[in-house]
Amino acid sequence: MFGVRRQKALLVCEAANIPCEPECRCQNTAGWEAILSRRGFFTAALSVATLPAFPVSGAIGASPDPSKVTPDLAAKVVSAVASDSARLTEIFKDIHQNPELGFMEERTASIVAKELRALGFDVRTGIAKTGVVSILRNGSGPTVMYRADMDANAVEEATGFAYASKVRVRRSDGVDVPVAHMCGHDAHVTWMLGMAKVMVALKQQWAGTLVLVAQPAEELITGAQAMIDDGMYGRRGIPRPDVLVALHTAPIPTGVLAARGGTIMAGSDQIDVTFHGVGGHGSMPQLAKDPVVMAAMAIAQYQMIVSRVVSPLDTAVLTVGSVQAGTDNNVIPESALLKINLRFFNLKVREQMINGIRAINNGIATTYGMPPEKMPDMVMKGHSPPLVNDGDTIARVSAPLKHLLGEKNVISEFPPATGSEDAHLLKGEYADVPVVFMAVGIADPAVFAQSVKDGKGVPFSVHNPNYKVDLASIPRGAQIGTIAVLELLAT
Numbered sequence: 001m002f003g004v005r006r007q008k009a010l011l012v013c014e015a016a017n018i019p020c021e022p023e024c025r026c027q028n029t030a031g032w033e034a035i036l037s038r039r040g041f042f043t044a045a046l047s048v049a050t051l052p053a054f055p056v057s058g059a060i061g062a063s064p065d066p067s068k069v070t071p072d073l074a075a076k077v078v079s080a081v082a083s084d085s086a087r088l089t090e091i092f093k094d095i096h097q098n099p100e101l102g103f104m105e106e107r108t109a110s111i112v113a114k115e116l117r118a119l120g121f122d123v124r125t126g127i128a129k130t131g132v133v134s135i136l137r138n139g140s141g142p143t144v145m146y147r148a149d150m151d152a153n154a155v156e157e158a159t160g161f162a163y164a165s166k167v168r169v170r171r172s173d174g175v176d177v178p179v180a181h182m183c184g185h186d187a188h189v190t191w192m193l194g195m196a197k198v199m200v201a202l203k204q205q206w207a208g209t210l211v212l213v214a215q216p217a218e219e220l221i222t223g224a225q226a227m228i229d230d231g232m233y234g235r236r237g238i239p240r241p242d243v244l245v246a247l248h249t250a251p252i253p254t255g256v257l258a259a260r261g262g263t264i265m266a267g268s269d270q271i272d273v274t275f276h277g278v279g280g281h282g283s284m285p286q287l288a289k290d291p292v293v294m295a296a297m298a299i300a301q302y303q304m305i306v307s308r309v310v311s312p313l314d315t316a317v318l319t320v321g322s323v324q325a326g327t328d329n330n331v332i333p334e335s336a337l338l339k340i341n342l343r344f345f346n347l348k349v350r351e352q353m354i355n356g357i358r359a360i361n362n363g364i365a366t367t368y369g370m371p372p373e374k375m376p377d378m379v380m381k382g383h384s385p386p387l388v389n390d391g392d393t394i395a396r397v398s399a400p401l402k403h404l405l406g407e408k409n410v411i412s413e414f415p416p417a418t419g420s421e422d423a424h425l426l427k428g429e430y431a432d433v434p435v436v437f438m439a440v441g442i443a444d445p446a447v448f449a450q451s452v453k454d455g456k457g458v459p460f461s462v463h464n465p466n467y468k469v470d471l472a473s474i475p476r477g478a479q480i481g482t483i484a485v486l487e488l489l490a491t
Contacts, residue, residue, distance in 0.1 A: 066399070067399045067400040067403070067487060068400075068486070068490035068491075069400035069403075069483050069486050069487050069490055071403070073202070073205055073486065073490065074400060074404060076202060076205075077198055077202070077479055077482045077483055077486065078404070078479055080197070080201055080202070081194055081475045081479045082475060084194055084197060084198075084475075084478075085474065085475040088193065088474050088475060088478060089471055089474050091111070091115075091189075091190050091193060092186055092187060092190040092469075092471070092474050093163040094111075094163075095108055095111065095181070095186040095189055096161075096163055096164075096165065096181050096186045096469075097163045097164070097165055098165070098167065099152030099153075099165050099167055099179045099180055099181045099186070100150070100151065100152060100169075100179065101151055101152060101153075101154065101169060101171065101177075101179055101219075102151040102216055102217030102218070102219055102220040102222070102223060103128070103129045103130055103151075103216050103217050103220075103223070103226075104151075104169070105130040105150040105151055105214075105216050106130055108130075108150045108189060108214070109125065109130045109131070109132050109150065109216075111189075112132045112134075112150075112189060112192075112193065112214040113125050113132050113134075115193050115196070116132075116134040116193075116196055116212065117134075119136075119196055119200045120136065120200060121134035121135060121136050121196070121212070122134065122136070122137075124236055124237075124238070127227050127232055127236055128216055128217075128223060128226035128230045129216060129226075130150070130216040131213070131214060131215055131216050131223070131226075131227045131230075131232075132213075132214040133211060133212070133213050133214075133227075133232065133238050134196075134211070134212045134214075135209065135212075135238070136196075136199065136200070136209070136210040136211075136212075137209050138207055138209070138210070138489075139207040140207060140208070141206070141207035141209070141489060142208045142209075142242040142243065142488060142489060143208060143210075143211060143239050143240065143241050143242050143243075144209070144210055144211070144241065144242065144243050144245060144488045144489055145211040145212075145241035145243070145244045145245065145426065146192060146195070146210070146211070146212050146213065146244075146245045146246070146481065146485060147213040147215055147224075147244065147245070147246040147423045147426055148185070148188040148189045148191065148192035148212070148213070148214055148215065148246070148247075149185045149188055149214075149215045149216075149218035149423070150185055150188075150189055150214050150215065150218075151185060151216055151217050151218055151219050151220075151223070152165075152180055152181045152182070152183075152185060152186075152219075153179070153180060153181070153182045153183055153463055154171075154177040154178065154179060155179075155180050155182045155463060155464075155465055156178035156180065156465055157178070157180035157182065157465055158465035158466050159465070159466055159467070159468050161468075164180075165178075165179060165180040165181065167179040167180070180465070182462065182463050182464060182467040183219070183249070183463060184248065184249025184442060184462070184467070184469055185218065186469070187249050187440075187442060187474065187477055188247060188248065188249070189214060190477075190478070191247060191440075191474070191478045191480075192212055192214070192481065194474075194475070194477075194481070194482070195478050195481040195482040195485060196210075196212060198478070198482045199485065199486075202486070205486070205490055205491065206486060206489040206490045206491055207489065207491050208489045209239055210485065210489065211238060211239060211241060213426060215227065215423070215426070218421070218422055218423070220270065220381070220382050221268050221269075221270055221382030221383065221384045221420065221422045222270075222381065222382040222422070223422060224384075224422040224424075224425035224426045225382075225383075225425045227426065228425065228426065228428040233428050233430075240430050240433075241426075241427075241433055242433065242488075243393060243433065243435075243436065243488050244423070244426060244427060244433050244434070244435050244436070245397075245435075245436045245484055245485060245488070246421075246423040246435075246436070246437050246438075247437075247438055247439075247440050247477060247480065247481055247484075248421070248437070248438070248439050248440065249439070249442040249462075249469060249473075249477075250439035250440060250441055250442065251442065251443050251458040251460050251461060251462070251467070252439070252441040252442075252443055252448065252458065253441045253444075253445040253448045253449075254441050254442060254443065254444065254445060254470045254472050254473040254476055255406075255409055255441060255445070255476060256405070256409050256410075256411065256440075256441035257401055257409065257410045257411065257438055257440055257441065257480060258411045258412075258414055258438065258439040259389075259397070259398050259401070259410060259411070259412060259436075259438040259439070260389065260391075260411075260412040260413070260414065261390060261391025261392070261393075261395070262389060262391060263345060263386050263387070263388050263389075263416050264387055264388070264389055264416050264417065264437060265386060265387040265416060265417050265418075265419055265420055265421050265437070266315065266343040266344055266345055266386055266416065266418045266419065266420050267342075267343070267344050267345065267347070267350060267383075267384055267385045267386040268341065268342060268343055268344075268383070268384050268420030269340075269341070269342040269350065269354070269380065269381075270339075270340070270380075270381040270382040270383070271340040271341075271342065271354075271357065271378060271379065271380055272337060272338070272339055272340070272377075272378075272379040272381060273295075273298070273338045273361055273378050273379075274335055274336070274337050274338075274376060274377040274379075275291040275294040275295050275335060275336045275337075275338075275361070275364075275365065275376050276291060276334065276335050276365070276370060276375075276376065276377075277289040277290055277292075277294065277332070277333070277335065277336070277368075277370070278332075278334070279332050279333055279334040280331075281330065281331070281332070282329065282332055283330065285332060288332040289368055289369060289370060290332050290368075291325060291332075291333060291334070291335050291336035292325045292326065292332070292333065292336050293368070294336065294364050294365060294368055294376075295323060295336035295337075295338055297364050298338065298360055298361060298364055299320050299323070299338065301360045301364070302318050302320065302340075302356070302357060302360060303318065305318060305352065305353055305356035305360075306318050306353075309352055310349055310352055310353070314344075314345070314346055315344060315346075315349070315418065316342075316343070316344055316349050316352075316353060317341075317342065317344075317418055318340065318341075318342055318353055318357075319340065319341045319343075320338050320339065321339050321340070321341055322337070322338070322339035323336070323337070323338055323339075324336070324337040324339075325337065340357065342354070343419075343420060344386075345386050345416065347385065354380075357378065358378055361375070361376040361378060362375050362376065364376075382422070384420055384421065384422040384425060385424075386416075387420070387421050387435065387437055388424070388435065389435055389436060389437055390434030390436065392434070393434040393436050393488075394436055396487060396488075397438075397483075397484040397487045397488065399487070400483050400484075400486075401480060401483060401484065404479060404480070404483055405480075419462070421437065423437060424437070438480070438484070440476070440477045440480055441473065442468075442469045442470050442473040442477075443458070443459055443468070443470060444470040444472075447459050447468075447470075
């Protein structure tokens with residue numbers, strides 16, 4: 001065991017150009033500072049934790065921090081998850097091999113409902129089409145809501161796993177796409193199911209109400225709001241949470257957790273813009289009004305919003321992820337569709353980008369002679385504000401998690417990400433509910449260390465065809481989720 005750990009430590013120290021002491025496990029301050037100064041957060045701060053100083057099954061010792069999760073209780077969690085590891089791994093592989101896109105997660109939802117009913121949860125299905133909410137009441141106490149998103153990506157998997165997805169589906173827009181879990185939502189669901197089983201087994205150790213949410217369509221940034229709009233807290237009768245908890249995979253080493261208070265993820269909008277034109281023959285463009293040219297001009301001008309309207313001190317990302325127009329080489333089509341994504345931390349910046357897009361659209365259409373009734377359509381789809389963690393609650397759950405993972409493996413110093421989430425929209429009208437959103441490492445530590453050594457940073461990114469969830473992270477994520485929830489409910 002030590003030989004493997006020592007080899008990995010040497011890789012990290014070598015990557016940072018620092019001497020590696022005989023007993024080095026890459027926990028020294030010099031290693032941290034050297035890598036941080038050269039690499040940046042994901043390549044850096046977390047690369048120190050390439051070597052957890054514990055076996056995957058978890059080692060529990062005395063904790064200096066006051067916590068409701070005692071060493072004895074934490075040891076019970078670790079043991080219970082370890083004994084369930086084979087089952088959880090098979091569930092993960094099954095969900096991974098059978099991915100489903102947003103609002104199409106019928107098979108995954110049925111797995112969740114079946115497993116939780118068998119554990120004695122009160123299960124409500126069909127919320128926002130495929131959403132599942134399960135309730136376990138265990139006496140008087142707080143209500144903790146835990147969210148796991150279920151949907152996959154329209155990405156073709158290239159991991160080479162024996163259980164890799166080969167699924168293809170036809171979307172509602174008529175486009176045939178590959179489908180794969182390249183964001184780790186399959187792990188999220190599995191972690192939740194593992195946690196649920198342990199919470200039932202340890203009912204004597206906690207009191208309150210546990211609400212588990214299997215959420216659809218996170219990738220569309222519409223699933224959480226759809227559940228609220230479908231009466232989750234009204235006619236569906238789901239109790240108001242006192243705390244909302246969610247975990248997400250991250251391409252950092254298994255055994256590492258990123259958790260801090262404050263703003264940690266950007267807000268996001270999904271916008272569809274359709275330019276209307278007058279179709280015609282490609283050889284006679286003077287008789288047509290080309291929406292493809294209009295769309296092309298708009299794509300270029302949109303970036304001027306970011307570089308010349310938004311302050312350089314503010315974060316703004318405007319991405320055109322899809323351009324759809326026409327079918328034939330020699331036909332000018334009637335319309336062109338742009339699919340746009342925005343990211344921001346300041347709602348004023350969001351307003352600047354939306355207003356700028358609208359002004360550019362109308363200006364271009366007017367320039368090309370389109371009448372008022374043929375101005376571009378602008379459809380606002382999914383929206384989520386920045387995700388803000390509650391600092392006090394994060395500190396509370398971090399104490400036993402540092403005890404589980406090791407102090408150095410719970411990272412609290414990192415910048416916010418321009419990635420986005422919609423888990424916090426599950427608060428609905430209860431805006432004061434504190435949120436705990438944490439990133440769980442799922443990259444094989446040796447693969448991560450080699451990637452750092454090669455100067456590549458993380459070995460893969462979310463939504464990449466090679467996003468590989470280390471199977472050792474399946475029990476580890478279940479342990480993390482269970483201990484976080486127990487800290488909030490334990491008596």
